[in-house]
Amino acid sequence: MSLVGALPFLKPRLSPSVSPGRQRRHTLPASEFRPLNTQDAISVFEIEKEAFISVSGDCPLHLDEVRHFLTLCPELSMGWFEEGRLVAFIIGSQWDQDRLTLDALTLHKPKGSTVHIHVLAVHRTFRQQGKGPILMWRYLQYLRCLPYVRRAVLMCEDFLVPFYQKSGFKVQGRCSITVASLTFTEMQYPVRGHALMRRNSEAIGFPQNVLLLEEQTQRLESVLLLEEQTQRLESVLLLEEPIQRSESALLLEEQTQRTEPEPADV
Ligand SMILES: CC(C)(COP(=O)(O)OP(=O)(O)OC[C@H]1O[C@@H](n2cnc3c(N)ncnc32)[C@H](O)[C@@H]1OP(=O)(O)O)[C@@H](O)C(=O)NCCC(=O)NCCS
Structure with a gap:
């Protein structure tokens, strides 16, 4: 991974030895949605560090777990890039039971019809612009194109329940998983009418x-x-x-x- 890649939120600087007339013009898309790959793992983790670790000391997916899921099921992830920089992302994997258990945090069950959304996060400077709900909406629409997916599930802290309800998720009940002193609500979204x-x-x-x-x-x-x-x-x-x-x-x-x-x- 190059230094520029490892610092995804710094603008790459042009080398001063290259004269402006000879600079190659790379036009990065203003806004792009695409599945993530293992090369995006560091950018993902940078956002997670700021969003979760700085707040609670832990995060939904550690770097090796991000790499693990982006290797096993990159198609269940979605990144929102602006001019090539990751500004928001979702990482999911398949799950094969009605409710989430501890195994769901680390395993991908390729035969399952449920998509477990491990994490949705928006980069700090891009929050409160509606990006989280837009990305979630696009992700849920995308899941309709995957014929094996019947529903999406997630666990969240209670204060985020209204946020996910706005995206169409319904409360399934208390989640059996706890992390340190944190408890969670389990929510699900039925993926209907495959495109x-x-x-x-x-x-x-x-x-x-x-x-x-x-x-x-x-x-x-x-x-x-x-x-x-x-x-x-x-x-x-x-x-x-x-x-x-x-x-x-x-x-x-x-x-x-x-x-x-x-x-x-x-
Ligand atoms: C939670 C998060 C994804 C929201 O994304 P966002 O793009 O910043 O969302 P916005 O602030 O634009 O809010 C969109 C709507 O959700 C609501 N909302 C946002 N954060 C909320 C929260 N913490 N609790 C309740 N509602 C919330 C807003 O009020 C807004 O509602 P409105 O459209 O009716 O006004 C983002 O703040 C984030 O990445 N936080 C850190 C990581 C995190 O907590 N992820 C979720 C757990 S996995």
Whole structure:
């Protein structure tokens, strides 16, 4: 990791030896949402340090855990970058039980249909601008594109319950996990109407839709097979035609010869 990468909130300075006329212009997107990767781990942890460690001495994910989840399931993370700098992020992993247990803090269960949101945090200088709720909204919309996801869950301190309720989360009850003297409320959000299935799902229902699709595919395949067989038959007939013709010509010749009157003796 370069020094610039390790200090994500400092603007990279241009080398004075490069003349302005020869400087390459890199245009970083003003605003970009993308999944995080392990190279973003330090920037993530910088935000976490300020947001949590400086306040309570601990944070939801330590650096090795951030790397762990960004290696195992980067697709369940989302970063908001402004001009290339991370300003807010969410890190999630899959979970396979109804309620969160201690294991959920460190494990990713690839067969689970629940996304456990470990952490949402906004960089200090970008808070109180509505970025947290916007990122959460985009993340929840994105989850609708993942057909295996049925719901999202999180645990939060009680004072944040109204914040997550505004994003559509509902209280599930007290969380069994405690960290030192901290207790948490468990909340969940049902991920409904997956984007890829939305078109007919309301009227037909997804399983029927899949069956219909399969049925249609099978029908199409059998039509194609029939066409292929017909074509093959036609080409065989076309090939056989000259043979048949010559055979019949021979037969005709033979018959003609037989029926032709014998030349009269002179
Ligand atoms: C909590 C956090 C994600 C909110 O993001 P944000 O972009 O700063 O959100 P905003 O301040 O723009 O607030 C958006 C809305 O949430 C509400 N809100 C924000 N922080 C809140 C809090 N601590 N408690 C209750 N409501 C809160 C605001 O009142 C606002 O409501 P409104 O739209 O009705 O006015 C952000 O402050 C943060 O990163 N904090 C540190 C890390 C943290 O605590 N993360 C959550 C636990 S994992």
